[in-house]
Amino acid sequence: MKKVSYLQNNRIKKKFSKLRTDKEKGLICYVMGGYPDPITSEKIISSIVDGGADIIEIGIPFSDPIADGPIIQEASFKALQKGVNPDICLNLIKKIRNRYPDLPILIMTYSNILQKKGFEKFMRMAKGAGIDGFILPDMTIEESAEYLEYSKKLELATVFLVAPNTSDFRIRKTLEVSTGFVYVVSVYGTTGIRNSFSNYTLTAIRNIKRISANRNNISVGFGISTPHQIKIMSKYGADAVIVGSAIIEMINRHKDDNIHILGNKLKNYVSSLKDACKSK
Amino acid sequence: MFLQREITMTKLQEFPIEGKYGKYGGKFIPETLVPAITELENAYKKIRNCSDFKKELCYYLQHYAGRPTPLYFAKNLTDYVGGAKIFLKREDLLHGGAHKTNNCLGQCLLAKKMGKKRIIAETGAGQHGVGTAMAAAVFGLKAEIYMGSIDIERQKLNLFRMELLGAKVHPVNSGTKTLKDAINEALRDWITNVKETYYLIGSVVGPHPYPMIVRDFQSVIGKEIKSQVKNITPRSPHALVCCVGGGSNAMGTFYPFLDNENVSLYGVEAGGLGIRSGKHSATLNAGSEGILHGMRTYLLQDEFGQINDTHSISAGLD
Ligand SMILES: Cc1ncc(COP(=O)(O)O)c(C=O)c1O
Numbered sequence: 001m002k003k004v005s006y007l008q009n010n011r012i013k014k015k016f017s018k019l020r021t022d023k024e025k026g027l028i029c030y031v032m033g034g035y036p037d038p039i040t041s042e043k044i045i046s047s048i049v050d051g052g053a054d055i056i057e058i059g060i061p062f063s064d065p066i067a068d069g070p071i072i073q074e075a076s077f078k079a080l081q082k083g084v085n086p087d088i089c090l091n092l093i094k095k096i097r098n099r100y101p102d103l104p105i106l107i108m109t110y111s112n113i114l115q116k117k118g119f120e121k122f123m124r125m126a127k128g129a130g131i132d133g134f135i136l137p138d139m140t141i142e143e144s145a146e147y148l149e150y151s152k153k154l155e156l157a158t159v160f161l162v163a164p165n166t167s168d169f170r171i172r173k174t175l176e177v178s179t180g181f182v183y184v185v186s187v188y189g190t191t192g193i194r195n196s197f198s199n200y201t202l203t204a205i206r207n208i209k210r211i212s213a214n215r216n217n218i219s220v221g222f223g224i225s226t227p228h229q230i231k232i233m234s235k236y237g238a239d240a241v242i243v244g245s246a247i248i249e250m251i252n253r254h255k256d257d258n259i260h261i262l263g264n265k266l267k268n269y270v271s272s273l274k275d276a277c278k279s280k
Numbered sequence: 281m282f283l284q285r286e287i288t289m290t291k292l293q294e295f296p297i298e299g300k301y302g303k304y305g306g307k308f309i310p311e312t313l314v315p316a317i318t319e320l321e322n323a324y325k326k327i328r329n330c331s332d333f334k335k336e337l338c339y340y341l342q343h344y345a346g347r348p349t350p351l352y353f354a355k356n357l358t359d360y361v362g363g364a365k366i367f368l369k370r371e372d373l374l375h376g377g378a379h380k381t382n383n384c385l386g387q388c389l390l391a392k393k394m395g396k397k398r399i400i401a402e403t404g405a406g407q408h409g410v411g412t413a414m415a416a417a418v419f420g421l422k423a424e425i426y427m428g429s430i431d432i433e434r435q436k437l438n439l440f441r442m443e444l445l446g447a448k449v450h451p452v453n454s455g456t457k458t459l460k461d462a463i464n465e466a467l468r469d470w471i472t473n474v475k476e477t478y479y480l481i482g483s484v485v486g487p488h489p490y491p492m493i494v495r496d497f498q499s500v501i502g503k504e505i506k507s508q509v510k511n512i513t514p515r516s517p518h519a520l521v522c523c524v525g526g527g528s529n530a531m532g533t534f535y536p537f538l539d540n541e542n543v544s545l546y547g548v549e550a551g552g553l554g555i556r557s558g559k560h561s562a563t564l565n566a567g568s569e570g571i572l573h574g575m576r577t578y579l580l581q582d583e584f585g586q587i588n589d590t591h592s593i594s595a596g597l598d
Contacts, residue, residue: 062585062586063455063586063587064455064460064461064464064572064573064587065464066310066464066467066468066471066573067310067471069468070454073454073455077454077455080586085584085586086584086585087584110571111308111571112570112571112572112579112581112585112587113584113585114585115569115570115571115576115585116568116570116581116583116584116585117584117585137310137311138308138309138310138571138574139308140307140308140309140311140314142306142307143306143307143308160311161310161311162311163310163311163312163314163315164312165312165315165474165475166311166314166315167315170314174311185310185311185312188312188471188472188473188474188475189468189471189472190468190471190472
């Protein structure tokens, strides 16, 4: 592993090693930071971690989320309307970090959130809050020089995405600069719940697995919501799966219930997903 | 109220390989779009200097769209203002009613050569939507246009024209329900239907190679001005003044004059209710550096990087 060497002590790396030893797949859960409000958001994350999530992605809402479908778009929009900003999200991350010292936490957001503050400054602040890496769906490898430089300096993982139509040549280049894991976008489209997946998705996972030859942790996301889907993704080579919109939808469905009911629902749901990660 | 500031474009360097203009431009896009952008870049590189393509485009610009457009001496306005001799480049007389047709014909012809059957586009005021619908119709392509629902209310007539020309218009209800969200929605469509779809961007915005392509197709304006001015006076114009929304009519006008130091170039942004009011569209004058819609550029945004809504009494400049 040539480029990932700087991440010796990174929690993401440790987590994937442990998953390998335990012969389990990883469950990565996405939540929108500060949604539906900062206090509930903190409780939501706890329920998800207690349910068995291995890695947490915290979204920082952005006004123009082009890679997101209606569910996450609406969550960003509402969070912003309520005044959620990156500072509030970093504060939330600090609290989660204190409660779960070993939990791998990534920020998922769009490049402009980093650009506005300055990549270095923002990444330093985020590192200080306790994150382990970034996922930026609009960051291409061509534009990533500055981002890579500071990630390396700060020992943060750089999770790049590959899509079903990414060429083998480009997959190789992307794998070289991806640290922590590589994010395989399962479908042509934006985030959002899918009832089923086409063959091209499975072909893409297999292909990336083949090119990576076990040098990278392969996480598959976009559209996944059921234990059955997790088993399929695992069978075709995913080391971890990412679930996002389904969690937000569950939050929306229980928005009028009290937090304990929501917390229990989430915990049970996440634990059913994690069970699927453990089965052969 | 208008704001003016000289744009020193002569200093901008073009690096066509990366699509960077100084530190601006570039490509900040979801990975799914990278193959599409690369395909477009390669196709355009191959075709841009191909004489058959140029001839065919020239034919449509002349016979379908009505080029060249007049360079009209606005005598009354000149007398009224009492300073410079003012000429108007009458892009409003182009078929469709705006310079947008130049770019739409160019890109639709390119799309056709690339074998694409479906065109998508965003539109604010509706002019680019009308241009797209017209150009798609003439080349037998299917057009679907994204338009903010607030813009649809303001510009009902253009909605009607697009539909009359056979385009399907999708109202956009996300975010601010205006142009920037129409672009977001068009990008999401493109991510979903990337193989068969051509995204026809309407201004010098978006990821590389779009700003370059739009600039090239709009340069016909500046080139015509250059030769029309020669019939009037042996010297070059003192100044060119263009309104700047996304910047396509300005770039198309300025580009052929960039290497002429005697010509001052003025881009005029919509001042709205005044810069201090925050309700304006003066991204270059009052914005800050940011990343949006695939490029690094100047944006109106808050301290955290959330994009602000723009404002102008002129739909099309906001
Ligand atoms: C007539 C007209 N002029 C100018 C503009 C602004 O665009 P640009 O700056 O790309 O020329 C528009 C946009 O809709 C327009 O319709």
